[in-house]
Amino acid sequence: MSSFVFRFTHAITRKPSRSIANGLRAEDCGNPDPNLFMEHHEEYVRALTTAGAQVITLDPLEEFPDSVFVEDTALCLPEGAIVMRPGAPSRLGEAAAIKPTLLSQFSTVMEIENGFIEGGDILVTGEEILVGTSDRTNEEGIAELAGLVKQWGYKVRRVQTPPEVLHFKTDCGLLDAKTILATERLASSGCFNDYKVILTAKGEEAAANAVRFNDVVLLPAGFSQTASRLKQEGYTVVELPNSEAAKVDGGMSCLSLRYCATL
Numbered sequence: 424m425s426s427f428v429f430r431f432t433h434a435i436t437r438k439p440s441r442s443i444a445n446g447l448r449a450e451d452c453g454n455p456d457p458n459l460f461m462e463h464h465e466e467y468v469r470a471l472t473t474a475g476a477q478v479i480t481l482d483p484l485e486e487f488p489d490s491v492f493v494e495d496t497a498l499c500l501p502e503g504a505i506v507m508r509p510g511a512p513s514r515l516g517e518a519a520a521i522k523p524t525l526l527s528q529f530s531t532v533m534e535i536e537n538g539f540i541e542g543g544d545i546l547v548t549g550e551e552i553l554v555g556t557s558d559r560t561n562e563e564g565i566a567e568l569a570g571l572v573k574q575w576g577y578k579v580r581r582v583q584t585p586p587e588v589l590h591f592k593t594d595c596g597l598l599d600a601k602t603i604l605a606t607e608r609l610a611s612s613g614c615f616n617d618y619k620v621i622l623t624a625k626g627e628e629a630a631a632n633a634v635r636f637n638d639v640v641l642l643p644a645g646f647s648q649t650a651s652r653l654k655q656e657g658y659t660v661v662e663l664p665n666s667e668a669a670k671v672d673g674g675m676s677c678l679s680l681r682y683c684a685t686l
Protein backbone atom coordinates (compact mmCIF):
# COMPACT_ATOMS: atom_id res chain seq x y z
CA MET A 424 0.00 0.00 0.00
CA SER A 425 1.33 3.45 -0.92
CA SER A 426 1.17 5.09 2.45
CA PHE A 427 3.12 8.16 1.24
CA VAL A 428 -0.24 9.65 0.40
CA PHE A 429 -1.12 10.05 4.07
CA ARG A 430 2.16 9.59 5.97
CA PHE A 431 3.87 12.95 6.24
CA THR A 432 6.60 14.64 8.25
CA HIS A 433 5.86 18.27 7.43
CA ALA A 434 3.13 20.78 6.68
CA ILE A 435 3.20 24.34 5.39
CA THR A 436 0.49 26.71 6.58
CA ARG A 437 0.00 30.46 6.33
CA LYS A 438 -1.65 32.59 9.01
CA PRO A 439 -4.92 34.21 7.93
CA SER A 440 -4.60 37.87 6.98
CA ARG A 441 -6.99 40.59 8.25
CA SER A 442 -8.05 40.83 4.60
CA ILE A 443 -9.57 37.33 4.82
CA ALA A 444 -12.80 39.24 5.43
CA ASN A 445 -12.66 39.97 1.68
CA GLY A 446 -11.99 36.35 0.70
CA LEU A 447 -13.69 34.85 -2.34
CA ARG A 448 -16.93 32.95 -1.78
CA ALA A 449 -19.74 31.47 -3.85
CA GLU A 450 -22.46 32.65 -1.47
CA ASP A 451 -22.35 35.46 1.04
CA CYS A 452 -23.03 34.19 4.58
CA GLY A 453 -21.19 37.08 6.23
CA ASN A 454 -17.50 37.87 6.47
CA PRO A 455 -15.14 35.67 8.45
CA ASP A 456 -13.96 37.20 11.71
CA PRO A 457 -10.15 37.47 11.35
CA ASN A 458 -9.55 37.02 15.12
CA LEU A 459 -11.69 33.92 15.37
CA PHE A 460 -10.16 32.58 12.14
CA MET A 461 -6.72 33.05 13.73
CA GLU A 462 -7.82 31.03 16.79
CA HIS A 463 -9.14 28.25 14.56
CA HIS A 464 -5.94 28.33 12.54
CA GLU A 465 -3.84 27.95 15.69
CA GLU A 466 -5.93 24.95 16.68
CA TYR A 467 -5.45 23.46 13.21
CA VAL A 468 -1.68 23.89 13.47
CA ARG A 469 -1.71 22.30 16.94
CA ALA A 470 -3.64 19.31 15.57
CA LEU A 471 -1.11 18.83 12.78
CA THR A 472 1.74 19.09 15.28
CA THR A 473 0.10 16.50 17.55
CA ALA A 474 -0.30 14.25 14.50
CA GLY A 475 3.47 14.35 14.03
CA ALA A 476 4.00 17.30 11.69
CA GLN A 477 6.78 19.78 11.80
CA VAL A 478 4.70 22.78 10.77
CA ILE A 479 6.09 25.77 8.90
CA THR A 480 3.72 28.66 9.50
CA LEU A 481 4.20 31.54 7.08
CA ASP A 482 3.31 35.17 7.75
CA PRO A 483 -0.02 36.48 6.51
CA LEU A 484 -0.16 38.18 3.12
CA GLU A 485 -2.58 41.10 3.32
CA GLU A 486 -2.50 41.66 -0.44
CA PHE A 487 -3.92 38.16 -0.99
CA PRO A 488 -7.13 37.69 1.07
CA ASP A 489 -7.33 33.95 0.31
CA SER A 490 -3.65 33.17 0.91
CA VAL A 491 -4.41 31.21 4.11
CA PHE A 492 -5.58 28.47 1.71
CA VAL A 493 -2.04 27.41 0.79
CA GLU A 494 -3.11 24.07 -0.64
CA ASP A 495 -4.21 25.76 -3.84
CA THR A 496 -0.73 27.08 -4.60
CA ALA A 497 1.28 23.86 -4.93
CA LEU A 498 1.34 20.09 -5.21
CA CYS A 499 3.87 18.36 -2.97
CA LEU A 500 5.03 14.85 -3.85
CA PRO A 501 7.92 12.81 -2.46
CA GLU A 502 9.92 13.52 -5.65
CA GLY A 503 9.42 17.28 -5.60
CA ALA A 504 6.98 20.16 -5.55
CA ILE A 505 5.04 21.81 -8.36
CA VAL A 506 3.89 25.41 -8.13
CA MET A 507 0.30 25.72 -9.35
CA ARG A 508 -1.28 28.43 -11.49
CA PRO A 509 -4.50 29.47 -9.70
CA GLY A 510 -7.48 30.16 -11.93
CA ALA A 511 -8.83 32.89 -9.66
CA PRO A 512 -7.15 36.11 -10.87
CA SER A 513 -6.93 37.48 -7.31
CA ARG A 514 -4.99 34.35 -6.26
CA LEU A 515 -2.47 34.08 -9.10
CA GLY A 516 0.22 35.94 -7.14
CA GLU A 517 -0.01 33.47 -4.26
CA ALA A 518 1.84 30.91 -6.36
CA ALA A 519 4.98 33.05 -6.64
CA ALA A 520 4.73 33.81 -2.92
CA ILE A 521 4.92 30.13 -1.90
CA LYS A 522 7.86 29.28 -4.17
CA PRO A 523 10.74 30.37 -1.86
CA THR A 524 9.37 28.13 0.90
CA LEU A 525 9.10 25.18 -1.49
CA LEU A 526 12.67 25.78 -2.66
CA SER A 527 13.81 25.59 0.97
CA GLN A 528 12.08 22.21 1.39
CA PHE A 529 12.45 20.37 -1.93
CA SER A 530 15.44 19.72 -4.16
CA THR A 531 13.16 19.83 -7.21
CA VAL A 532 10.55 22.55 -7.69
CA MET A 533 8.75 22.85 -11.01
CA GLU A 534 6.04 25.26 -12.14
CA ILE A 535 2.83 25.16 -14.15
CA GLU A 536 3.27 27.81 -16.82
CA ASN A 537 0.19 27.37 -19.02
CA GLY A 538 -3.48 27.05 -18.30
CA PHE A 539 -4.85 27.07 -14.78
CA ILE A 540 -4.83 24.58 -11.95
CA GLU A 541 -5.43 24.87 -8.20
CA GLY A 542 -4.33 22.32 -5.60
CA GLY A 543 -7.90 21.99 -4.31
CA ASP A 544 -8.77 20.18 -7.51
CA ILE A 545 -6.04 17.55 -7.05
CA LEU A 546 -6.46 14.32 -5.10
CA VAL A 547 -3.38 12.12 -4.84
CA THR A 548 -4.32 8.53 -4.02
CA GLY A 549 -2.17 5.43 -3.71
CA GLU A 550 -3.05 4.58 -7.31
CA GLU A 551 -3.09 7.80 -9.30
CA ILE A 552 -3.54 11.56 -9.32
CA LEU A 553 -7.14 12.63 -9.89
CA VAL A 554 -7.67 16.18 -11.12
CA GLY A 555 -11.07 17.79 -11.47
CA THR A 556 -11.82 20.38 -14.10
CA SER A 557 -13.56 23.32 -12.43
CA ASP A 558 -13.93 27.09 -12.69
CA ARG A 559 -10.33 27.22 -11.36
CA THR A 560 -8.71 24.31 -13.21
CA ASN A 561 -8.75 23.75 -16.95
CA GLU A 562 -7.60 21.05 -19.34
CA GLU A 563 -4.45 22.94 -20.30
CA GLY A 564 -3.33 23.12 -16.68
CA ILE A 565 -4.12 19.45 -16.12
CA ALA A 566 -2.23 18.43 -19.27
CA GLU A 567 0.81 20.37 -18.13
CA LEU A 568 0.69 18.75 -14.69
CA ALA A 569 0.36 15.31 -16.29
CA GLY A 570 3.45 16.00 -18.41
CA LEU A 571 5.50 17.11 -15.41
CA VAL A 572 4.66 14.21 -13.09
CA LYS A 573 4.97 11.54 -15.81
CA GLN A 574 8.75 11.49 -15.31
CA TRP A 575 8.10 10.46 -11.69
CA GLY A 576 5.81 7.63 -12.76
CA TYR A 577 2.46 9.19 -11.86
CA LYS A 578 -0.66 8.72 -13.91
CA VAL A 579 -3.06 11.69 -13.99
CA ARG A 580 -6.76 11.04 -14.51
CA ARG A 581 -8.95 13.98 -15.48
CA VAL A 582 -12.34 13.99 -13.80
CA GLN A 583 -15.02 16.62 -13.39
CA THR A 584 -15.71 18.72 -10.32
CA PRO A 585 -19.52 18.99 -10.00
CA PRO A 586 -20.64 22.30 -11.56
CA GLU A 587 -21.82 23.99 -8.36
CA VAL A 588 -18.77 22.90 -6.37
CA LEU A 589 -15.65 25.07 -5.96
CA HIS A 590 -12.94 22.39 -6.01
CA PHE A 591 -12.85 18.64 -6.55
CA LYS A 592 -11.68 18.18 -2.95
CA THR A 593 -14.49 20.37 -1.64
CA ASP A 594 -16.45 17.14 -2.04
CA CYS A 595 -13.91 14.46 -1.13
CA GLY A 596 -10.92 13.61 0.99
CA LEU A 597 -8.48 10.72 1.05
CA LEU A 598 -8.79 8.39 4.07
CA ASP A 599 -6.12 5.91 3.02
CA ALA A 600 -4.50 4.81 -0.22
CA LYS A 601 -7.69 3.20 -1.55
CA THR A 602 -10.46 4.75 0.59
CA ILE A 603 -12.18 8.06 0.00
CA LEU A 604 -14.66 10.12 1.96
CA ALA A 605 -17.00 11.70 -0.58
CA THR A 606 -20.35 13.36 -1.04
CA GLU A 607 -23.00 11.37 -2.81
CA ARG A 608 -23.20 13.94 -5.63
CA LEU A 609 -19.51 13.41 -6.42
CA ALA A 610 -19.35 9.65 -5.83
CA SER A 611 -22.40 9.12 -8.05
CA SER A 612 -20.36 10.41 -11.00
CA GLY A 613 -18.50 7.09 -10.84
CA CYS A 614 -15.08 8.66 -10.49
CA PHE A 615 -14.30 6.53 -7.41
CA ASN A 616 -15.57 3.23 -8.75
CA ASP A 617 -12.19 1.58 -8.16
CA TYR A 618 -12.05 2.77 -4.56
CA LYS A 619 -13.79 2.06 -1.30
CA VAL A 620 -16.01 5.10 -0.67
CA ILE A 621 -17.43 6.27 2.64
CA LEU A 622 -20.21 8.76 2.00
CA THR A 623 -20.80 11.88 4.05
CA ALA A 624 -24.17 11.82 5.82
CA LYS A 625 -27.08 13.61 4.15
CA GLY A 626 -26.88 17.34 4.87
CA GLU A 627 -23.24 16.98 5.96
CA GLU A 628 -21.63 17.46 2.53
CA ALA A 629 -19.27 20.08 3.99
CA ALA A 630 -17.60 17.31 6.00
CA ALA A 631 -16.12 15.80 2.84
CA ASN A 632 -13.11 18.09 2.81
CA ALA A 633 -11.25 16.05 5.43
CA VAL A 634 -7.53 15.39 5.74
CA ARG A 635 -5.82 12.17 6.67
CA PHE A 636 -2.52 13.03 8.36
CA ASN A 637 -0.62 10.02 9.70
CA ASP A 638 -2.89 8.29 12.22
CA VAL A 639 -5.72 10.83 12.35
CA VAL A 640 -8.43 12.27 10.14
CA LEU A 641 -8.97 16.00 10.58
CA LEU A 642 -12.65 16.73 10.11
CA PRO A 643 -14.51 20.03 10.34
CA ALA A 644 -16.56 20.11 13.56
CA GLY A 645 -20.35 19.93 13.48
CA PHE A 646 -20.86 16.84 11.32
CA SER A 647 -21.56 14.21 13.96
CA GLN A 648 -23.09 11.56 11.71
CA THR A 649 -20.16 11.58 9.32
CA ALA A 650 -17.74 11.59 12.27
CA SER A 651 -19.54 8.50 13.66
CA ARG A 652 -19.31 6.72 10.30
CA LEU A 653 -15.57 7.30 10.20
CA LYS A 654 -15.10 6.14 13.79
CA GLN A 655 -17.12 2.99 13.06
CA GLU A 656 -14.74 2.30 10.18
CA GLY A 657 -11.85 2.50 12.62
CA TYR A 658 -10.49 5.97 11.92
CA THR A 659 -9.31 8.28 14.70
CA VAL A 660 -11.17 11.52 14.07
CA VAL A 661 -10.06 14.94 15.27
CA GLU A 662 -12.85 17.50 14.88
CA LEU A 663 -11.73 21.08 14.39
CA PRO A 664 -13.69 24.35 14.34
CA ASN A 665 -14.02 25.63 10.77
CA SER A 666 -16.85 28.18 10.84
CA GLU A 667 -14.74 31.11 9.60
CA ALA A 668 -12.95 29.26 6.79
CA ALA A 669 -16.31 27.80 5.73
CA LYS A 670 -17.68 31.33 5.15
CA VAL A 671 -15.13 31.64 2.34
CA ASP A 672 -15.50 28.07 1.09
CA GLY A 673 -12.47 26.66 2.90
CA GLY A 674 -12.10 23.32 4.69
CA MET A 675 -9.46 21.13 6.28
CA SER A 676 -7.30 20.34 3.25
CA CYS A 677 -7.12 23.91 1.93
CA LEU A 678 -5.25 25.12 5.01
CA SER A 679 -2.03 23.16 4.52
CA LEU A 680 0.46 21.60 2.14
CA ARG A 681 1.50 18.21 3.50
CA TYR A 682 4.64 16.28 2.56
CA CYS A 683 7.60 14.18 3.61
CA ALA A 684 10.71 16.30 3.75
CA THR A 685 13.47 15.25 1.39
CA LEU A 686 16.11 17.90 2.18
Ligand code: CIR
Nearest residue numbers: 447492543590671672673677
Ligand atom coordinates in the same frame (compact mmCIF):
# COMPACT_ATOMS: atom_id res chain seq x y z
C1 CIR B 1 -11.29 30.53 -2.85
O1 CIR B 1 -12.43 30.71 -3.32
O2 CIR B 1 -10.31 30.36 -3.56
C2 CIR B 1 -11.13 30.52 -1.35
N1 CIR B 1 -12.05 31.40 -0.76
C3 CIR B 1 -11.32 29.12 -0.81
C4 CIR B 1 -10.27 28.16 -1.25
C5 CIR B 1 -10.47 26.79 -0.70
N2 CIR B 1 -9.41 25.94 -1.10
C6 CIR B 1 -9.54 24.64 -1.30
O3 CIR B 1 -10.64 24.10 -1.27
N3 CIR B 1 -8.45 23.95 -1.61
